[in-house]
Amino acid sequence: MSRNHISLLVCLDALLSERSVTRAAQKLEMSQPGMSNALARLRQLTGDPLxxxxxxxxRLTERAETLTDKVRASLALVDEIFGNEAPLDPQQAAGHVSIAAPDSVGIAVMxxxxxxxxxxxxxxxxxxxxxxxxxxxxxxxxGECDIAVGHFPDLASDLxxxxLFTQGLSCIRAHSQGPADPLALQDYLDxxxxxxxxxxxxxxxxxxxxxxxxxxxxxxxxxxxxVASLPPIPYIVARSTHIATLPTWMATHYASFLPLQVQPLPFEVATVRCSMVWHxxxxxxxxxxxxxxxxxxxxQALMREEPAPAGSLLRSGIGTG
Structure with missing residues (x-):
């Protein structure tokens, strides 16, 4: 888009909103002949009297009515591309940010x-x-979400x-299910x-x-x-013969107040890496x-030894990203 076309787009926006050559010229601090010339050029380009x-x-023609929102959206996009965004003042900033995160991240980090x-x-x-x-x-x-946080091993190349961090995994089972000996692979499979x-x-x-x-x-x-979410799992395991595999920090957390054993997995698992993803x-x-x-x-604060909100949850079974 040339600079002349952008200028015509600005004129068109003024004409559509003011519905008057005179008022549109005043709004943009142009001469009335200049705005008339712009309207003539716009009529030629659009093939419509506007x-x-x-x-x-x-009054606006039917074609002009359909162009109103498109013109405003186009000018907003031009402003976004070429405008110099002022430095963000967090205390004054207002807006909405959507984050998609699994339960484990929701409990530990959010x-x-x-x-x-x-x-x-x-x-x-x-x-x-x-x-x-x-x-x-x-x-x-x-725009369904702005940021995703979690273990996403197969990401699209344009993301x-x-x-952020890696998570170790452990197995949990109820205290009632025998001595706290490490599970053998066959025990895990059975x-x-x-x-x-x-x-x-x-x-x-x-x-x-x-x-x-x-x-x-x-x-x-x-x-x-x-189950469709993670938090019920420790409660189910604590009252049944079932076992489950959870992030180590989460297994340790729930074992602090539920009758659960926390045991290492009897096989190697690929690194469970938690990442922040956006477009x-x-x-x-x-x-x-x-x-x-x-x-x-x-x-990063949750991974350091210094006190941080909810830090005690995440420091067990977590590593650097």
Whole structure:
């Protein structure tokens, strides 16, 4: 688009909103002949009169009516591309940021992020929801969410990604299920398992990683209970003969107040890496960048030894990204 076309677009917006050559010229501080010339050029380019004189004054043609929203959206896009965004003032910033995160991340990290934003950017609204790993790119592109946090081993190449931390995995079973001896692989395979997915998928990406590791050994788990979120699992295991595999920090946390044993997995599993993912749609937006930086900072704080909100949860069974 040439500079002349942008100028004509500005004139068209004024003509459509003012419905008068004279008022449009005044609005843009142009001469009336200059605006008349712009209208003539616009009529030629669009093949439509745009403004029609009536006894009550000018009215928009049907074509002009359909152009109004498109013209305003186009000018807003031009402003976004070429405008110089002022530095973000977090205390004054207002807006909405949507984060898709699994329950484990929601419990471990989101309380710290919500607390940090409440102090640093009190007018920013935070929406936290469970992710759909299979439609993650669509969600980020279409605005269903702005940021995704979790274990996403198969990311689209056009998504931006920052590793936050890695999670170790452990097995939990009820105290009533025998001595706290480490499980042998055959014990793990003979047991019945509680697994979790989401409202969108039968298995989470973490459960898929576990199944792939067992599949490489020629084995599979006996899945007896499936839940759509992770927090009920420790309670189910504590009152049954089933076992489950959870992030180590979470297994240790629930074992502190439920009758559970925490034991190492009897096989090797690929690294469960928690990453922050976003799309170019939000990459350059000041508020989005600020929230991403806050998320990175609170995660690093949770991994350090110094006190931090909810830090005791995450420090067990977690590593650097």
């Amino acid at each position: 403004l029609i004189r009536t006894p009550q004054g000018f 309380p710290a992020l919500a607390g940090a934003l409440a102090l640093a950017a009190p007018q920013v609204r935070l929406d936290i929801r469970l992710p759909d790993a299979e439609r993650l790119r669509d969600w980020l592109v279409e 931006r990604c920052m590793n 047991a019945t398992h509680v697994v979790f997915g989401s409202p969108f998928s039968a298995r989470s990406t973490m459960e898929t990683t576990i199944d792939e590791a067992l599949g490489a050994l020629g084995h599979a788990r006996q899945r007896m209970v499936r 170019d749609r939000t990459h350059r937006l000041g508020l989005q960048a600020f929230v991403r930086e806050q998320l990175r900072e609170v995660t």
